[in-house]
Amino acid sequence: MSTEQPKSGFVTIERASYRYDAAGPTVVDAIDWTIPRGEIHCLLGRSGCGKTTLLKLAAGLLMPSEGAIRIGDEALAGPSPRAGFVFQAPTLLDWLSALDNVLLPVSLKRRPTIADKDAALDLLERVGLADFAMRRPAELSGGQQSRVAVARALIGNPDLLLLDEPFAALDALTREELQDDLLRLCALNGTTALFVTHDIGEAVYLADTVAVMAAGRVTHVRRIELARPRHRDMRYAPGFIAACRALRDAMDGAATASRRPAA
Numbered sequence: 001m002s003t004e005q006p007k008s009g010f011v012t013i014e015r016a017s018y019r020y021d022a023a024g025p026t027v028v029d030a031i032d033w034t035i036p037r038g039e040i041h042c043l044l045g046r047s048g049c050g051k052t053t054l055l056k057l058a059a060g061l062l063m064p065s066e067g068a069i070r071i072g073d074e075a076l077a078g079p080s081p082r083a084g085f086v087f088q089a090p091t092l093l094d095w096l097s098a099l100d101n102v103l104l105p106v107s108l109k110r111r112p113t114i115a116d117k118d119a120a121l122d123l124l125e126r127v128g129l130a131d132f133a134m135r136r137p138a139e140l141s142g143g144q145q146s147r148v149a150v151a152r153a154l155i156g157n158p159d160l161l162l163l164d165e166p167f168a169a170l171d172a173l174t175r176e177e178l179q180d181d182l183l184r185l186c187a188l189n190g191t192t193a194l195f196v197t198h199d200i201g202e203a204v205y206l207a208d209t210v211a212v213m214a215a216g217r218v219t220h221v222r223r224i225e226l227a228r229p230r231h232r233d234m235r236y237a238p239g240f241i242a243a244c245r246a247l248r249d250a251m252d253g254a255a256t257a258s259r260r261p262a263a
């Protein structure tokens with residue numbers, strides 16, 4: 001029986017490390033991180049620093065080589081049924097309609113019911129796709145495909161949403177619209193989210209806390225003290241710009257540190 005005190009965080013990452021093979025480099029290196037229930041945390045870092053690997057650990061898709069991940073009171077021992085995942089590419093199935101793509105996590109387990117179908121249609125409506133339910137992915141724009149992927153991640157009403165650069169391929173204006181949609185959906189359901197991005201403005205706009213990652217480690221953590229709900233005008237507020245600048249400096253500092261030759 002555990003004698004540990006209950007943790008205040010909803011997602012607790014405890015000194016988690018990961019190596020893809022035993023002799024290989026440590027891709028995630030002793031990361032400690034706590035996400036309180038209902039908060040949105042962004043993980044910001046350059047390509048190759050280990051963001052996707054850390055997100056897969058939080059999803060239970062990979063098991064840490066050392067350390068542990070806890071969601072609520074449970075230590076993760078496999079893919080978490082409490083988490084929804086949005087991958088970098090929308091990864092929709094070409095031959096299924098938007099509706100059937102949203103229903104996919106259900107239909108992989110059992111035959112969807114009328115209630116499941118209603119829930120999927122409701123989600124499509126919430127992401128602005130009420131009239132597109134019967135379209136196939138090839139008949140949707142990139143932004144619409146991303147909306148379907150977000151709706152699909154929300155179909156099981158997850159407590160935790162894990163997003164891996166979900167809007168990176170979209171144009172700037174569509175990306176901003178999807179950021180607003182995501183904030184609205186998370187606020188509506190009290191969803192906790194971990195959002196990976198390399199876009200500093202995106203991280204500041206979405207997050208309660210931004211963590212900068214470099215070479216497998218969290219090198220800087222910053223609370224974002226902007227009011228909620230967030231609004232697009234905030235992107236031009238002095239506090240927003242100051243946070244972006246501080247994070248940029250932290251990323252540049254981390255990059256210099258990780259390039260510095262070992263003594």
Ligand SMILES: Nc1ncnc2c1ncn2[C@@H]1O[C@H](COP(=O)(O)OP(=O)(O)O)[C@@H](O)[C@H]1O
Pocket residue numbers: 020027045046047048049050051052053054
């Ligand atoms: N399946 C894998 N096998 C071996 N190495 C991997 C694998 N996936 C990623 N890596 C390596 O792990 C490091 C971190 O990758 P990743 O977590 O995808 O970074 P990011 O998402 O920040 O771009 C990179 O050096 C990458 O080459």
Ligand SMILES: [Mg+2]
Pocket residue numbers: 051052053164
């Ligand atoms: Mg990645």
